[in-house]
Every structure is written in C-alpha cells, then in structure tokens.
Amino acid sequence: MINVVLLGGGNVGVNLAKTLSNTKGVRLLQWYNRSSTVFQNIKTTGQTTTQLNAIVEADIYLICVSDTALTEVSSGLEQKKGLVAHTAGSVALDVLKTHDNFGVFYPLQTFSKQKEVDFSTIPLCLEANTEQNLALLTKLANAIGGPLHYIDSTQRKALHIAAVFVNNFTNHLYTIGAELCEEHQLPFSILQPLIAETADKIKTLPPRSAQTGPAARNDNGIIADHLQQLSKLQHQKLYQLISTSIQQQNE
C-alpha cells in the first residue's frame, strides 16, 4: 500500500484526487489546498486540510500547485521523510533538492474540472534523485496504470513545449474555426468530425505525411483568396505565417 498526500486543488489536483481515491494499492491519506472551496462536491477518501503545517506522514507527497506556489509548498514539507514530487512540465527536478527524497511525476495531459479523464491512458513521465525513489514513483504509476516514461528535466521541458503546440495552440485554432463559423451563421458542430479525424489520422500516419491543404500543395491562388476573405487581421497573420511554415517544411 502506498500512502499519498496530495497538495493542490487545481485541474491536475482535482483529477488526481479522484483517481487516487479509486486506485488499488494506493491510499489517499490527505488532500491539502489553500482554500477549502475545492473540497466541496468532490468525493475522495482521506481527510482534507487547508493548513500546510497539518500535513501527515506519507510515502509520497504529490505537489500539484502552480509553478509560483511550488517553492512555498515545498518548504512546508521540509521536515518530511517521504518522497516529495512535483507534477509540473516546465520545472526542473532540482527545485526540490532541499529534500532527501524527491522526484517528478508529470502526467502529460490537459485537465479541466468539468471533464473527467481516464488516467489509465495518460503518459506518466517520471524522474527522481535516486533509483529507490524512481522505483517508488514507478510503483505508483503502475498502480494508476498509464503508459510510463523515464524522462529527464531537459526532455520534460521540451515535452511541455511540444504539449503547448499540440494542445494549447491547436485549441486556439479550434477557437478561430468556431469564430469563422459564428461569423457566417454556421454551427461549430459542422467542424467536429474533421477535428476528430485530423487527431485520429496521426495515430497511423506521421503528421508530416498527413499534411494536406493549399499550403502543402503550394496553391498560392487559394491562399491569396483565403487571406482576402479573412476579416480579422490577427487571423490573416496566423494564416500567412502557418502557411509559410508548411511551405518551408516541404522545400
């Protein structure tokens, strides 16, 4: 049985609290958050607390707070013997080096409070200061069930940037698609099968091979026509730059 204390009630924290409460071989002993609002309406095992000085002893402390709050929460755990791990993509392992046992447990997924995700499909990226600590994080990851990757801090940062491109930036392109639909009295749902197929295709085809469209076939007539049709300058700029980037790639 791995005893876990979870720290943080953001999107990652809420999703981990639910998952750890239902994971065999794991006991969620305690869930800390600065404010207690988040604890309402979420059913978890173990106690909850808003006091950093009330944290109990555990095998693993999983910190899921914002990068800026990380140092403060980490300091609050200085007397603990257990393994202190953060869950951030862009933060190096080293920031936890004031502890004896420390590591990183980075779930590579986008989390929101409104939509529950299936943790058994989420890649878990692990790093730790010793082999023994890495083994403990591996045990936790195996209990949760997601695909497991040993990733150092430099790789994790690159991965986080890649995640910004394929998740945050892609979602922004979806927003622009929705805006263009609204502008022409079209329902956004009309684009959803295309969005689903675009995401599905790269499971079997490398994205470079899956590239189609006016830029990929150097159809400068259509590109010029599209640029003229776009009413927002920001959309024009994005259309132009991404098209150029696709064309350069094909050179």
Place this chain on the structure above:
Amino acid sequence: MINVVLLGGGNVGVNLAKTLSNTKGVRLLQWYNRSSTVFQNIKTTGQTTTQLNAIVEADIYLICVSDTALTEVSSGLEQKKGLVAHTAGSVALDVLKTHDNFGVFYPLQTFSKQKEVDFSTIPLCLEANTEQNLALLTKLANAIGGPLHYIDSTQRKALHIAAVFVNNFTNHLYTIGAELCEEHQLPFSILQPLIAETADKIKTLPPRSAQTGPAARNDNGIIADHLQQLSKLQHQKLYQLISTSIQQQNE
C-alpha cells in the same frame, strides 16, 4: 435508385468510389479518371474509363478533380441532362452554370488514400441551382447517411477556410510536436493521448472555454523560457504569434 457517374481519382474520388459502391439506393455506373492507375486495387461497382467522351448518361455527375481541372471536366459534360455537381470547398456554384442542372456536394472531411473514413459521420454541404436539384442531392446525401447542411457558396468558402485552420494548420502543429520529440529522443506516441483529448474536449466545451496554457494565463516567464528553448526560428515565430493571439483574445 440514383445512378451516379464519379469523375476524379484523388483522395475524395477514391473514398467516394468505395462508399458509393456500398450505398443502398445508389448505383455507381461509371468512374472516370485521366489515368487508369488509380483503378487498380480498388474494388468498385460499375465500369471505369479514362475517356471524358465516353461518359454515360446518369442522374448525377459528381466531379472530384482539382480546382484547376474542374473547368475541363465540366466542359466534357456539357451535353448531359443529369445534374452536374462539384465537391470543392473553395469553388462557387456558378462555375457550373453552363449546365442546365448543377449543384455542389461538399463533404467536409480530410481524405487520404491510406485511411478509409466512415462517410456516415461526414457533414455533407449541399447547394443547387433549383429546388428540384437540391432535392436530388438531398436524396443522395440521405442514402450515404452523413449529417446534411444547406450551405451557400459564401458560407462554404468560410467553412473551407475554417477547415484549413482546424485541419491543415492543426496538423502542422502536430508536425512541430513530432519534431520537438525527435530532437529530444522522445517517441511521438507520448503526445497522442494529449492530442486525442484536446480534440475530444471541444465536443462538450466551446474551444474558447477549453483554452489553457502559459498564454491563456499570461505566464510571460514560461513564454520567454519556451521561446529561448526553441532552436528553430520558425518555431519561435509561430510560438510568439499564436501566444499573442491567445492573449489578445482573452483581453
């Protein structure tokens, strides 16, 4: 029974040839393509031809050739009494006005020869010169089974631009994700659950509400750090412009 002649052997043509061969209430009479190579290895009903002057009589002529070849193929059908329809997103209905009966049958999806798609999920965008012709295209669309939309030429052009954003441009962001993975000896598969969830989330959450990441929360420290980490100038430019666009949207 709707008798159809299909013209074109590109990605759309190949996928329609397979689908029409298996659609109840539709008979694929003939499939035309300039070269016969495409006919090999694809099992369809009806005859095949490479001769535009050998086209038989039919209820509907579906043209799936490139925008540039459209005029030539359309001219070859000038003596036909049936309904001549093109399948292009960016071409207005009017280009077919030399015919008595004409329309547009635009399937809003990304097609590749390597991956078969399920036509029953694909939005079919219809337009025609008369109510009667629109009814005939509606009958064909209903036989195939996809969600049906009546879309005029202006809307269809906007839709095509939206499709470029959510499909072509999104796929380019996937390519950049793959490049960043390669650069750091990481398998691209590690990003796939994130890509799938990003596409899935907007089925229940409007993309504007689903927006997360450094730009959405104005985390300029992380943005500056990411820009510094990116080794390719083109990646930096895209990161910068899309981040700015996300920030402007939140203002």
